[in-house]
Amino acid sequence: MRASAIQLRPDLDYLRRLQRFIRRFCDRHGVEEALHGRVQLACEEWFVNVVKHGFGGGADAAGSSGPPRITVRLGLARTGELVVRLADNAPPFNPDDHPLPDLSSPAEQRPIGGLGVYLIRKLASRYRYERADGRNELTLHMAASGERKSGSEYGEEPT
Amino acid sequence: MNLTVTPHGDCRIIRIEGRLDGITSPQLEREIIRLCDEGHHRLAFELDALEYVSSAGLRVLLLAVKKTRAAGGKIALYGVGDAIREVLEISGFLSLFPVLGTKEEALDSLA
Numbered sequence: 048m049r050a051s052a053i054q055l056r057p058d059l060d061y062l063r064r065l066q067r068f069i070r071r072f073c074d075r076h077g078v079e080e081a082l083h084g085r086v087q088l089a090c091e092e093w094f095v096n097v098v099k100h101g102f103g104g105g106a107d108a109a110g111s112s113g114p115p116r117i118t119v120r121l122g123l124a125r126t127g128e129l130v131v132r133l134a135d136n137a138p139p140f141n142p143d144d145h146p147l148p149d150l151s152s153p154a155e156q157r158p159i160g161g162l163g164v165y166l167i168r169k170l171a172s173r174y175r176y177e178r179a180d181g182r183n184e185l186t187l188h189m190a191a192s193g194e195r196k197s198g199s200e201y202g203e204e205p206t
Numbered sequence: 207m208n209l210t211v212t213p214h215g216d217c218r219i220i221r222i223e224g225r226l227d228g229i230t231s232p233q234l235e236r237e238i239i240r241l242c243d244e245g246h247h248r249l250a251f252e253l254d255a256l257e258y259v260s261s262a263g264l265r266v267l268l269l270a271v272k273k274t275r276a277a278g279g280k281i282a283l284y285g286v287g288d289a290i291r292e293v294l295e296i297s298g299f300l301s302l303f304p305v306l307g308t309k310e311e312a313l314d315s316l317a
Contacts, residue, residue, distance in 0.1 A: 088258070154272055
């Protein structure tokens with residue numbers, strides 16, 4: 048698998064750097080624009096969450112292990128699927144433990160926020176979360192065809 | 207991101223070009239709060255040059271819905287491309303405001 052990785056600091060200023068890294072990877076490997084856009088979105092949602100909630104906007108969030116380390120690794124499988132590995136040493140955060148937003152409620156009752164994790168889960172055709180050695184590792188498989196899984200085939204809905 | 211606000215009767219047309227993401231969305235938020243504070247509660251969003259939106263941008267659109275409705279107004283979107291529409295759809299936002307084809311349709315819906 049052709050892959051490359053980038054290390055980021057827990058600072059929103061690094062979002063631009065992350066965006067450029069994804070852009071370059073997708074350009075180099077001829078990734079179609081629609082897939083590129085979805086990878087940008089999933090990575091931004093994850094990175095902003097890790098910075099704001101994982102590290103709490105600073106480097107000394109309780110429960111994190113050692114100096115902040117945030118790594119994004121992009122790989123292209125032979126099938127054309129993009130494999131995104133998102134790793135950080137912030138406190139444990141399992142996206143499946145995150146409540147799903149109520150997308151049918153009227154505007155007045157919709158909470159502002161809470162959509163990011165939901166978007167990540169919907170954009171990936173499948174994903175896997177692991178907590179090991181003090182690190183969160185989220186692996187997203189993103190399909191080139193534009194297919195999104197809307198059901199529970201890949202453990203989408205926690206019970 | 208570039209923001210342009212154009213008056214049209216008692217409506218305001220907000221053109222957004224580029225990326226509406228975690229970095230740029232506070233700029234749009236300030237603009238919407240300013241418009242609402244000045245008594246403009248009918249907002250049309252011209253989005254044919256919007257390339258990208260993340261949940262940070264959606265959050266600001268939801269804020270615009272809430273603030274304008276609270277004052278008896280509303281918002282409408284037009285010129286939305288496929289990528290942006292996909293994000294609006296996944297997020298359940300298509301039920302929050304009309305997403306229309308042309309400026310005329312959007313302004314009609316706000317009348």
